[in-house]
Amino acid sequence: MQQEAGRAGAVLKIDLNALRHNYRLLRSKLGAAQCGAAVKADAYGLGAIRVSQALLEEGCRHFFVAHLEEAIALRPHIIESAEIYVMHGSPVGYEAEFIEYRCVPILNSVQQILAWRKLAESQQTELPAIIQLDTGMSRMGLSGKEVQRWLANPDFIQGIKLQYLMSHLACAEDQQHPMNQQQLNTFKALRAQLPSCGASLANSSGIFLGPDFHFDLARPGAALYGVAPVAGLANPMQAVAHLQGCIIQTREIAAGTGVGYGLTWHSAAPSRIATVAVGYADGWLRSLSNRGVAHINGLVAPMVGNVSMDTITLDVSHIPLAQLYPGALVDLISDNNTVDQVAERASTIGYEILTSLGMRYQRHYVSKQDALNKNSEFVSSQGEAQ
């Protein structure tokens, strides 16, 4: 049975069984190390609450978000014993909310460390934290110099219960990149001088760099959601996001007719054009203009003309008319056109395709129970947009 878009212009199917499979696959690579999950940006656009709950059932107990606001939204849906880490640390002045909402800051700067320490002092208690070290990406974390100052002053983290030292890899999806080993060496050297505690280095791609990169806790995001973790190799992850858009109308046009804003495409021959109810306001990036493709029952339908805010136009000249009725669904993200393939056509990465996915889609979460329902592999619970 095919899912229908109902009042919406498109159906976004989010396969939580595939997500669980991906989690188990990553965990199987990690040996003794814990497998956490990056659920920032609403779990890369797929719904942080639903995703986290599925991962909780798989045993995940370490969740990473970027903002305090994201942690506060997630906290009531996550069991008490699971940790929520906030990668940006505390916004200045909001430190106490981390205690109130039981989440743990990742301290990235001297300033954040001092503020967290001050709160611990005022509460006369030890407060948990992760401290991030910059090992070469120059984005977040203490610099080598700042670590030296820490070493010169052992009281620097007084009152802070250091759970993990953490760093982040800049080039992990390229397994041949010399930066991987360099960052690993730097991380190990810094760790050796600092108080002993857990360590966390690997994102999705880092897990595939081998056991040296695993330490105690990995933080995969993209691979959980089906994005290929290793450039140039077959993708071992299952697809989680499937997007289908609705045909609104079709028309026949004469040779030489322009299509869409700016008339950037003209038909070379008499053609049939289908207009589909997905546009850049839905995260169907405008850079896909004249470059994207859709599939209709496995047949390719090229996107022609510019992507509009609410619509795209397809050349469906060679598609049987019977498949082109209003309400018919065309595949936009599918096994024929994966998140990574869409990204390549849009000159971006799968991460951006997922995090751009819009809020106007009818979202269907496929869950475990549905897979047990023999009537249809597509029967699924309808998720509320989060």
Ligand SMILES: *Cc1c(COP(=O)(O)O)cnc(C)c1O
């Ligand atoms: C986003 C992020 C992750 C997850 O990275 P993926 O490449 O999606 O696996 C892990 N750690 C940090 C610090 C991040 O910012």
